Structure formats: structure tokens, C-alpha cells
Amino acid sequence: MMRNMIAIALLITMQACSASDSWERVMIRGSAEANDPVLKQVREFEKTGQVKDVTVLESFPVQIWLTASKDTIEALQKIPRKTATDQ
Template identity: 50%
Template sequence: MKKLLLLISFLSACGIMASEESEWQRIMVRGSLMTPDPVLLEVQRLEQLGQVKDVVILESYPLQIWLSANPVTVKKLQSLSEKNRSTR
């Protein structure tokens, strides 16, 4: 019985993890023309915290940063990118 409960708990946790992963979106945000780039710095910070993944930085000016993140993080990064757009 204990093994069955453990198995059920494990499978439930996997289901929760899978549903959280499926909510993540793949997006592109633009960096700014500032040095250091505040958008890039925030992406790197969030990557270290595990809040973004699959980060690809294209060598363009301004930077194009492709990443995967949950909808809340996506909105924050898009807002930061928009805020710094006026410096372009």
C-alpha cells in the first residue's frame, strides 16, 4: 500500500511538472542599445533562477534574445524591452 501511495504521489508530481512546462512560451525579446544591456542582464538573472530556459542570443544590434518562459515572466521581459525601446 505504501508503494502504491508513493507511486501515485510521484505520478501526480510529474503531472504537475508537465502541466507547468506546457504553459511555457517560446518568445523573442529585443535588447536595448544601452551598455550593459538591462534586458540581457535580466534574462541572465532569470536563467540562473530557472525562470527562463533555452536562451539563444543572436548577434544583432540590438540583441535578439530567444527564450522559453512562463506567461508572467514573458510579460515582465516584454515590458522591460518596451521600456528600453525609447533609447534606440
């Protein structure tokens, strides 16, 4: 019984490590809009566990450092943005 529990715990740990290995730490630039859609989406992804280690720098537009999968990063980069000159 104990041997089976150890084996299961080891398997779960190995799967968690392999899943997070494909994640990377990147900086995503936000939008110059008042209700930043990029930051909003990052917060939604954070709630669902699709991003982690989120750090928002006080700049304009915001710079958001996060760790996520390549697919999630690509989805965030595709969000339309306004720049300060678009205002």
C-alpha cells in the same frame, strides 16, 4: 510503499507538465545599451528558473529567444530600451 512512491512521482510529473504547458517560446529584443538591462534580467530569471532554453543571437541589439510564462514575458517586454538611433 512502492505503490505510494509511484503515485507521488506520477503526481509530481503531472504538475510539472501542466506548469510548463503555459510557457511559450518567444523572441525578446534587447536594448542598444552597453550593459543591456534586458539581457541582464533574462540572466537573472534564468538563474531562478523563470526562463529556460535561452539563446542569444549576435545582433545589435541582441535578439533573445527563450521559453517562459506569459507573466515573465510581459515583465521582460516592459523593460525600457534604447534603440540604435537613441545613441
